[in-house]
Amino acid sequence: MITRRNFIRNSAVGAGLTLVAANGALAAGPDGAPLPPRVSRSAFDSALDALRAIVGPRNVFSDSDQLVGYNDHFAMKPPEEHAPSGAVAPTSVDQIQRVLAVAREHGIPVWTISTGRNLGYGGAAPRMPGTLVLDLKRMNRIIEVNEKHCYAIVEPGVSYTELYRHLRRTGSRLWIDCAAPGWGGVVGNLLDRGVGYTPMGEHFLQQQCGMQVVLSDGTVVDTGMGGQAGQAAMSVYRYGNGPWVDGLFTQSNLGVVTRMGVQLMPQPPGYRPYMVTFADEDAIQPITEVVRPLKLAQLIPNAATSTELVWEAAVEKRKDQYYTGEGALPDSARRAIMDDLDVGNWSFYGALYGTEEMMDATWEVLRDSFSTIRGARFFSEAEKGHTASWQYRAKLMRGEPNMTEFGTVAWIPNAAHVGFGPVVPVDGELALRQYTKVRQMSEEAGFDYFGEFIVGWRDMHHIYMPAFRRDRPEEKARLLELLDRLIDDATEDSFGVYRTHLDLMDKVASSYSWNDGALGRLNSRLKAAIDPSGILAPGKSGIWPSQFCEGDLPCG
Secondary structure (H helix, E strand, O other): OOOHHHHHHOOHHHHOOOOEOOOOOOEEOOOOOEEOOOOOHHHHHHHHHHHHHHHOHHHEEOOOOOOHHHOOOOOOOOHHHHOOOEEEOOOOHHHHHHHHHHHHHHOOOEEEEOOOOOOOOOOOOOOOOOOEEEEOOOOOOEEEEEOOOOEEEEOOOOEHHHHHHHHHHOOOOEEOOOOOEOOOEHHHHHHOOOEOOOOOOEHHHHOEEEEEEEOOOOOEEEOHHHHOOOOOOOOOOOOOOOOOOHHHHOOOOOOEEEEEEEEOEEOOOOEEEEEEEEOOHHHHHHHHHHHHHHHHOOOOOOOOEEEEHHHHHHOOOOHHHOOOOOOOOOHHHHHHHHHHHOOOOEEEEEEEEOOHHHHHHHHHHHHHHHOOOOOOEEEOHHHHOOOHHHHHHHHHHOOOOEOHHHHHHHHOOOEEEOOEOEEEEOOHHHHHHHHHHHHHHHHHOOOOOOEEEEEOOOEEEEEEOOEEEOOOHHHHHHHHHHHHHHHHHHHHOOOOEOOOOHHHHHHHHHHOOHHHHHHHHHHHHHHHHHOOOOOEOOOHHHOOOHHHOOOOOOOO
């Protein structure tokens, strides 16, 4: 029998062969794209015809050359592991309802994307091969910007750059809070619980306010105050009456979000970024201890970052300028980078917002606090504003989207990166333990430590983003093994990973194992109740409907 594993190992998808597993689990059509599980070629062709009638022939994609953009371009595994069967790009809620009706009729799983640029976590690719991508990039309307109450209502296809440019073009005095790469989708990032860098940096907590969701049966739901017919307060008060359900649609496969209220920040009277560097490798411990009370007192108002040397360097330097050997940077190369860039092993970036008097008073407290750490050096825009790394951080902390972060993949040739993000309490000892362990394990596996700590409120996101070479299968396999071990290590310390790559979703989900996996079992019950057809994003966040947990299908 042709199993799923053998099918992938033999690269039948890439070869364009027509193979059907004995149970119909996975097959590839003559165009090279895999068919949805247990769906025949004729049935899928019939579904594609129905989709073309809904959205137009030019907005349905099924040939392998058309589907290149729906691959994971930073993949660690062979691309056929996450190859879609096709893609469909609607422009309205009505079209989405009709697309889902076709998917239900034919039993076709659907994977929703907004801009599809979640690189490092899977991009536009689905978790399960043969899934149809529901591409919402064409739903890119900025429905409303309310200057008085400081919010916008946007569709999923709106990127941070597009929203920012719209606000500037219309003379708005509102700021957005963006993810590091400006091409990311506002709605998609919020749903994945991404973080930013202004005082609105905890995205879902501080920005999301009301959403519209299409359920798998076609029902349209507006959440919170949007549940009232008038919807007058839906973007100013998120909760409404009764259970607050919005969180069910974050990192989940329970519905298709088609609209979201996004609360924005009024432009402050003044803005002043700053940077403090520290030479010691273990300085993350005292930095974290200093930051915690300042953050809780909101003297550090924004989601500030402690950035390690390699990340700081990769914004404007290449590794081969300092080291051409294999493995991680040696200490001599690290010292040379520190001298060239006039930085330490750690660079703390923060910003002040308000009147000049307010910022002056706050700065005195910050300066005195950080001065208690040995070797602290302070820099202002006048001293560092000409550097790429300063401009990158200063733009993010004022909500100006840019693409500088993706310059870091030029650190090594033909590079990609992947994200690993355990959440750590704002505690110096724990931060040092995480940093030391992850860096040691990373360098032992032959990778440079690419990391930073982003302070939320009482938590820090430890973002580890190693770069690897896309043309080296052995290196990709070694990185995947490293990430597997890092998840185990974080789990032992009870540091939960808050978002992850497609290849690691089942692994991360299994790490939330308290009480015999009660949380996962609850998620499965919700999935069965809200999406009984099981067609929405099988495998998202490790949540699988029952029909994809049989035979050779990939459940978990």
